[in-house]
Amino acid sequence: MTFDIQQSYREMNKGDVLLAYKGSINSDLITNVLDVVESKLEEAKSVSAVKKKVYSVLVESLQNLYHHIEDLPADMREKYEKRFGILVVSKIDSVYRISTGNFVSSEKVNQLKQKIDEINSLSREELKDMYKYVLNHRKISDKGGGGLGLIDIAKKTGNKLEYNFKSYNKDFYFFNLNIYISELN
Amino acid sequence: MEPIVMEGSHKTPSVRFDADKGIIEIKGRSIPENSIEFYKPMIEWLEEYSRNPAKRTVVNFQLEYFNTSSSKCILDLFKKLETIHKQNKNVNVNWYYEEDDEDMLEAGEDYESIIRIPFTMIELEE
Numbered sequence: 001m002t003f004d005i006q007q008s009y010r011e012m013n014k015g016d017v018l019l020a021y022k023g024s025i026n027s028d029l030i031t032n033v034l035d036v037v038e039s040k041l042e043e044a045k046s047v048s049a050v051k052k053k054v055y056s057v058l059v060e061s062l063q064n065l066y067h068h069i070e071d072l073p074a075d076m077r078e079k080y081e082k083r084f085g086i087l088v089v090s091k092i093d094s095v096y097r098i099s100t101g102n103f104v105s106s107e108k109v110n111q112l113k114q115k116i117d118e119i120n121s122l123s124r125e126e127l128k129d130m131y132k133y134v135l136n137h138r139k140i141s142d143k144g145g146g147g148l149g150l151i152d153i154a155k156k157t158g159n160k161l162e163y164n165f166k167s168y169n170k171d172f173y174f175f176n177l178n179i180y181i182s183e184l185n
Numbered sequence: 186m187e188p189i190v191m192e193g194s195h196k197t198p199s200v201r202f203d204a205d206k207g208i209i210e211i212k213g214r215s216i217p218e219n220s221i222e223f224y225k226p227m228i229e230w231l232e233e234y235s236r237n238p239a240k241r242t243v244v245n246f247q248l249e250y251f252n253t254s255s256s257k258c259i260l261d262l263f264k265k266l267e268t269i270h271k272q273n274k275n276v277n278v279n280w281y282y283e284e285d286d287e288d289m290l291e292a293g294e295d296y297e298s299i300i301r302i303p304f305t306m307i308e309l310e311e
Binding site for chain 2: 027030031034035047048049052053055056059060063066067128131132135136139148149152156
């Protein structure tokens with residue numbers, strides 16, 4: 001088997017790690033992670049506008065995980081908890097990185113890819129317009145997402161969303177998303 | 186009408202909706218996973234309030250953080266307030282943001298461009 005979860009986790013742990021977690025993504029976990037990262041950011045030297053961006057982008061990426069996480073591939077269910085996801089918040093030189101990982105079913109890969117590619121192709125003004133359009137015209141899905149999370153992240157960070165999909169088996173891919181928040185915008 | 190008064194928490198803002206005084210106030214963080222559930226009673230309250238609103242309604246939003254699912258619910262609140270404004274009643278929104286928080290200012294401007302109610306942007310000094 002080519003895909004190795006431990007290997008991916010190690011790769012995601014780059015730079016000065018503020019927080020690294022792998023396990024179940026639930027509401028209490030989100031609260032705890034936000035508390036920990038908030039207090040670490042308080043100690044950090046970055047200007048407060050950057051810290052605020054890191055925090056609010058973290059909120060959005062955690063809730064993206066929370067709303068979109070799927071069941072694990074069958075052969076992993078014994079080893080890992082339900083609603084399994086990975087989150088690493090780190091700082092590499094002067095750039096904060098929020099890295100998330102979760103399994104997605106193969107049939108959803110293309111749709112997700114297209115969505116991120118579209119967001120990455122837009123200018124800041126176009127992202128603003130897209131955000132406003134989706135805010136005003138689309139209902140919140142039954143999963144609880146508003147379809148705004150990734151648009152909001154791209155708009156706030158001003159950076160492209162970096163991603164990769166690693167094939168796990170014919171039904172599942174491991175989706176890794178890296179979000180960068182630059183020190184000086 | 187019974188007012189809504191709620192304390193803030195880690196993930197939810199403090200809320201004060203007072204029909205007698207015509208004050209609608211939301212302050213703090215709004216980052217719950219289930220925003221719809223959290224905002225439902227407020228939307229229903231405004232629905233009722235809009236049938237017999239105060240002559241003047243002052244709306245104060247002072248948010249530190251809000252997630253995108255809250256942003257939709259907040260838009261729904263504003264849409265209810267817009268119906269009051271359309272009855273030729275006075276509705277004013279004060280949108281507070283911290284001085285270095287351009288994202289929060291921009292969020293207020295986004296609402297202002299969608300909703301036909303007068304907004305005042307108020308910068309808070311740190």
